[in-house]
Structures are given as C-alpha cells and as structure tokens.
Amino acid sequence: MSIRRCGIGRDRRGNAAIEFAVVVSVFIVLVLGELEFGRMIWVLQALQVAGQQTARCVAIGSSACTSPASYAVSIATAQGVVGLTTSGVAIDNAPPSVTNATACHPPGSNVLVRVTLTLAFSSSVATLFPSINQNLVSVSCYPRTGS
Numbered sequence: 001m002s003i004r005r006c007g008i009g010r011d012r013r014g015n016a017a018i019e020f021a022v023v024v025s026v027f028i029v030l031v032l033g034e035l036e037f038g039r040m041i042w043v044l045q046a047l048q049v050a051g052q053q054t055a056r057c058v059a060i061g062s063s064a065c066t067s068p069a070s071y072a073v074s075i076a077t078a079q080g081v082v083g084l085t086t087s088g089v090a091i092d093n094a095p096p097s098v099t100n101a102t103a104c105h106p107p108g109s110n111v112l113v114r115v116t117l118t119l120a121f122s123s124s125v126a127t128l129f130p131s132i133n134q135n136l137v138s139v140s141c142y143p144r145t146g147s
Contacts, residue, residue, distance in 0.1 A: 029128055036123045036132055043121060044136050046079035051115045051140030058091060059113040059142040072117060083119055090116040093144065111144045 054072040057065040065071040069086035076084045092114040116139050123132045 032125045033129055036125055036129060040121055040123075040132065040134075040136070043081055043119065044138065046081045047076060047084070047117045047119060047136060047138035048140065049079055050076035050081065050084075051117045051138045052142070054089075054091075055113045055115040055140045055142035058093075058115070059144045068115070072115060076117065076119075081119065083122075084117065088118040090118075092116070112141050113144055114139065114141045 050072055053075050054065065054068055057071060058068050068091045069089040072089045073084050073086055093111060116137065119136045121132070121134055121136045123129065126133050
C-alpha cells in the first residue's frame, strides 16, 4: 500500500503555461512598442518630405501650389500620412531673423519660405504607451528665387 502525501509544491503541471503567459505578454508589449515607434518615425519622415516639397513649390512660384496648405496636405496624403489638415500647415515667407536663421536660413539668401507641418499622432496602443500620442512637427525651408 502506497502512502500518498499531500505535499505542497509537488504538482508542477501548470508551471510552463504560467511562465509562457508571463513571457509572451512582455514580448507582445515590446513588439507593439517597437512597431508604433517605427510608425511614428515613418510619419515624421513623410511629413518632412511633404514640407520640403511644399516649401520648394512655394519658393519657385509653381502653379501647382496656388493653395500651399492644400498642396502640403495632398503631398502628405500621397506619402501615406492620415489626419493632416490645412489647419496643421503654416507657410511663412520670412526674412532672416534670429529665430529662423539657425533653423534653416542659407547664407546669401534674403528671403526664405518656411513650411511647418503639425500633426497630432495617435496610436492604437496608447493604453500601453500613453506618451506615444504626441504632436509631430516638421519644419522645412527653401530660399525664395530671385531674392
């Protein structure tokens, strides 16, 4: 006759499942964070491209930019950016000053076109990463021709 002990800690049948659940949940959070951070960098790069193209278009006086804000939104949309509106576009034909000289004033140019694009970036995993929802700002400049 065998004596069965009621020993605590002898039955280990669920340990692997619990360890797997802990490790997988941490891994999923890390992977989602990396994906969303990468998407945020991609959107910022697309905003930069749209801003550069808009600043150049305005500076050379192209007929394609009769409405520069709408042009910037269309370029950003073509780059895959969702949510940029004309209210997030600021066009500044500024002479060089202390505030914009360090940002983007090339030497020898009297007037430059500065385009600032602002987009409220929102993430679908903001509950896991609340600091990921931010305003992305892109500033691009181009010297005005003939200045």
